[in-house]
Amino acid sequence: MKKSKAQVQGTNDFNTISKCSMVKCGYFRDDYVSYFVTRCSRRTPLIHLGYYMRVLTVDYALRSFLDSVLGQPAQIISCGAGFDTSFFRLATSGSVHPEIYFYEVDFTEVVDRKAECILDSKPLLDCIGSFEMNQNGVRGLVGSQYHLIASDLQALDKLEANLIQAGLMFSLPTLLLSECSICYMDEASSSLLIQWAASKFEDATFVTYEQIYPDDGFGIVMQKHFESMNSPLLSLAQFPDLESQEHRYVSRVCIAFNGSSTTQEVLVQTEI
Ligand SMILES: C[S@@+](CC[C@H](N)C(=O)[O-])C[C@H]1O[C@@H](n2cnc3c(N)ncnc32)[C@H](O)[C@@H]1O
Numbered sequence: 001m002k003k004s005k006a007q008v009q010g011t012n013d014f015n016t017i018s019k020c021s022m023v024k025c026g027y028f029r030d031d032y033v034s035y036f037v038t039r040c041s042r043r044t045p046l047i048h049l050g051y052y053m054r055v056l057t058v059d060y061a062l063r064s065f066l067d068s069v070l071g072q073p074a075q076i077i078s079c080g081a082g083f084d085t086s087f088f089r090l091a092t093s094g095s096v097h098p099e100i101y102f103y104e105v106d107f108t109e110v111v112d113r114k115a116e117c118i119l120d121s122k123p124l125l126d127c128i129g130s131f132e133m134n135q136n137g138v139r140g141l142v143g144s145q146y147h148l149i150a151s152d153l154q155a156l157d158k159l160e161a162n163l164i165q166a167g168l169m170f171s172l173p174t175l176l177l178s179e180c181s182i183c184y185m186d187e188a189s190s191s192l193l194i195q196w197a198a199s200k201f202e203d204a205t206f207v208t209y210e211q212i213y214p215d216d217g218f219g220i221v222m223q224k225h226f227e228s229m230n231s232p233l234l235s236l237a238q239f240p241d242l243e244s245q246e247h248r249y250v251s252r253v254c255i256a257f258n259g260s261s262t263t264q265e266v267l268v269q270t271e272i
């Protein structure tokens with residue numbers, strides 16, 4: 001495996017330990033994160049606060065989407081899901097009716113490790129019910145609601161083929177989530193992923209939670225941290241604030257619909 005790819009996957013381990021530490025300190029209830037770590041080192045209060053805000057925000061976005069599709073079939077695709085536990089938490093809180101389908105996508109190595117954790121843990125297995133492993137050319141775990149799919153988000157044709165093979169339907173209302181994930185892809189690839197989502201789904205919502213403001217005090221320290229982990233944030237320079245991020249998404253929707261990035265003919269609803 002290329003070293004840079006291994007480092008990007010390493011962000012998932014750092015991240016899961018930080019979430020576990022934050023949960024252990026009582027900021028947020030998550031009965032499942034501990035099944036995905038072998039050790040849970042204690043992080044600093046500042047890291048706890050950052051992760052608390054992050055899980056709260058993403059949880060709010062997912063629950064709002066689930067409320068908006070109450071009673072109808074819908075899908076959630078987590079792009080670069082890592083060891084995220086949202087499906088398990090929402091499933092046991094009764095927020096996910098049987099026709100809500102979760103697709104988690106990550107690199108093969110991450111998916112294999114996540115599948116291993118799931119197979120080793122009865123509480124996780126109880127959440128997903130019956131499933132098949134590595135069937136019909138799809139690497140990963142395919143259940144009736146929960147799908148864990150190995151795919152590089154930069155290879156869109158293969159990603160699409162894998163998701164369809166696992167059961168994805170472009171006609172269903174769909175939330176695509178990138179929680180600190182596509183920021184590690186080069187700008188062209190991550191923007192193409194956004195454009196792909198806009199062009200393929202009849203009704204899509206893209207939720208992104210990613211780093212901005214590289215030049216303030218926090219941003220400078222943050223960039224050094226990611227560079228030292230050899231996993232730099234590859235679109236931060238081009239989209240350094242909310243406005244440029246918003247423009248990025250709107251223009252990709254426009255390209256998907258009109259073939260040009262002019263925003264005049266497309267009504268896009270954004271919420272920041
Ligand atoms: C910082 S972790 C975040 C994990 C999860 N979203 C969360 O917040 O808990 C970033 C994840 O994105 C995944 N990722 C980055 N680039 C990817 C790509 N091109 N294809 C698939 N997964 C990718 C990494 O492997 C890693 O698991």
